[in-house]
Amino acid sequence: MSKYERDWFDTQIREEDSARNLFEQVFDDDILLDPSYRTESPLIQKMSKGIQIRCATGLTLQIDQSTALISEAGPTWIGQSALITSVGWSLRILEVQTGLRLPCASLSEQFFSELKVCSVSLADKENLVRTDRPVWYIWSAAATIVVMIMAGIWWLQKPTEVLTTDTKPDISKDTLVVPQHHLTEQPQVALPLQQTPKPNKEKLLAAHFEPNAVLENFIGRTYRAEVRIEIIQPSSGDTLRGPLVFTWKKSDPNVNVTVNILNNRNASVWEANTKEDQLSYNGVLTPGLYYWIIKSGDVRLDVRKFYIPVQ
Incomplete structure (x- = not known):
C-alpha cells in the first residue's frame, strides 16, 4: 500500500x-x-x-x-x-x-x-507505485496519444481508388468456365469439442485442512481475564464425529460465555452463548480443519482447533 x-x-x-x-x-x-x-x-x-x-x-x-x-x-x-x-x-x-x-x-x-x-x-x-511523474513526461505521453488518434482517423477516412476499367473476362464460345469455389473447396472435418477440465477433488479437499496462520498464532496462549476457564473437551487437535459437544469449567458460574466456530479461512460457521458449562452443535460440517473460540463479551478466554474427518 x-x-x-x-x-x-x-x-x-x-x-x-x-x-x-x-x-x-x-x-x-x-x-x-x-x-x-x-x-x-x-x-x-x-x-x-x-x-x-x-x-x-x-x-x-x-x-x-x-x-x-x-x-x-x-x-x-x-x-x-x-x-x-x-x-x-x-x-x-x-x-x-x-x-x-x-x-x-x-x-x-x-x-x-x-x-x-x-x-x-x-x-x-x-517505489512500487509512483504517482509523481514530471510535467514534461505527462505532456509527452498526451501528445503521443493525440498523434496516434489523428493517424487512425486519417487512415479510416482515406479516399479509395475507383476502378473505371472494364474488368469483365472475355469469354469465347470455346472457353470452359469452372466455378472457383469447386477447385478450392476443402472437405470439412468436425473438430473435437473442448471439455472444461474438472476440478481436482483431492486438491479442493486438501485446502479445507490447511492451517490458518493467524488463528494458529492464538492457540496455546495464556489469556489474562477476570474469568478463568478450564477446557474439558474437546482437546485441541481432536478429530470429532457426530454432534459436537464443548465442555468447560469457569471460575464464575454466573458469567455468560460465547462459543464461536470458524473454518480455516477465518469465516464464522456458528456462534452461541450460554451461562452453562456446555454447548452442543448438531449441524453438519464439511470435512476439514476448524477453530473454536470461547470468550466472555469481547474478551477472548481460549482458542482451540479440531478436525472433521472425511467419511
Missing part, C-alpha cells in the same frame, strides 16, 4: 466507519502478508503516569490516558509500519517516527499481548 493510498484512507476514516474498517483490514493484511513480518515480545512496565512498552530492537512507547508517544525509535524502526494487538484492542502506526503522538484510550497492562511489525518501509513501498 503506497503513501498516497495511506493518506487517502487516513482522510476517509475520519468520516465513515465503513472506511475505517476497510483501512484496518488492508493495513493488517499489509503487515501479516509481508514476507519479512515478525512478532516482537515487548517489555511492558507500569509508570507513574501510564504504561511504557519497550522493545529490545529499539522502540519505546509511552502510553498515558489518551495519548501514545513514540519516545524512542532506533534506525531499524524509522519509517516502518507497526501493529500493536491485544484482546479486543489494537493500535496501528502508519509510519514510525521519534516524537510521534497518536490518540489512544486509557488501557491497563493486561491488554497488551504482542507487538507485530511490518519491516518494509513506506519509502520502499512508494
Whole structure:
C-alpha cells in the first residue's frame, strides 16, 4: 500500500466507519502478508503516569490516558509500519517516527499481548507505485496519444481508388468456365469439442485442512481475564464425529460465555452463548480443519482447533 493510498484512507476514516474498517483490514493484511513480518515480545512496565512498552530492537512507547508517544525509535524502526494487538484492542502506526503522538484510550497492562511489525518501509513501498511523474513526461505521453488518434482517423477516412476499367473476362464460345469455389473447396472435418477440465477433488479437499496462520498464532496462549476457564473437551487437535459437544469449567458460574466456530479461512460457521458449562452443535460440517473460540463479551478466554474427518 503506497503513501498516497495511506493518506487517502487516513482522510476517509475520519468520516465513515465503513472506511475505517476497510483501512484496518488492508493495513493488517499489509503487515501479516509481508514476507519479512515478525512478532516482537515487548517489555511492558507500569509508570507513574501510564504504561511504557519497550522493545529490545529499539522502540519505546509511552502510553498515558489518551495519548501514545513514540519516545524512542532506533534506525531499524524509522519509517516502518507497526501493529500493536491485544484482546479486543489494537493500535496501528502508519509510519514510525521519534516524537510521534497518536490518540489512544486509557488501557491497563493486561491488554497488551504482542507487538507485530511490518519491516518494509513506506519509502520502499512508494517505489512500487509512483504517482509523481514530471510535467514534461505527462505532456509527452498526451501528445503521443493525440498523434496516434489523428493517424487512425486519417487512415479510416482515406479516399479509395475507383476502378473505371472494364474488368469483365472475355469469354469465347470455346472457353470452359469452372466455378472457383469447386477447385478450392476443402472437405470439412468436425473438430473435437473442448471439455472444461474438472476440478481436482483431492486438491479442493486438501485446502479445507490447511492451517490458518493467524488463528494458529492464538492457540496455546495464556489469556489474562477476570474469568478463568478450564477446557474439558474437546482437546485441541481432536478429530470429532457426530454432534459436537464443548465442555468447560469457569471460575464464575454466573458469567455468560460465547462459543464461536470458524473454518480455516477465518469465516464464522456458528456462534452461541450460554451461562452453562456446555454447548452442543448438531449441524453438519464439511470435512476439514476448524477453530473454536470461547470468550466472555469481547474478551477472548481460549482458542482451540479440531478436525472433521472425511467419511
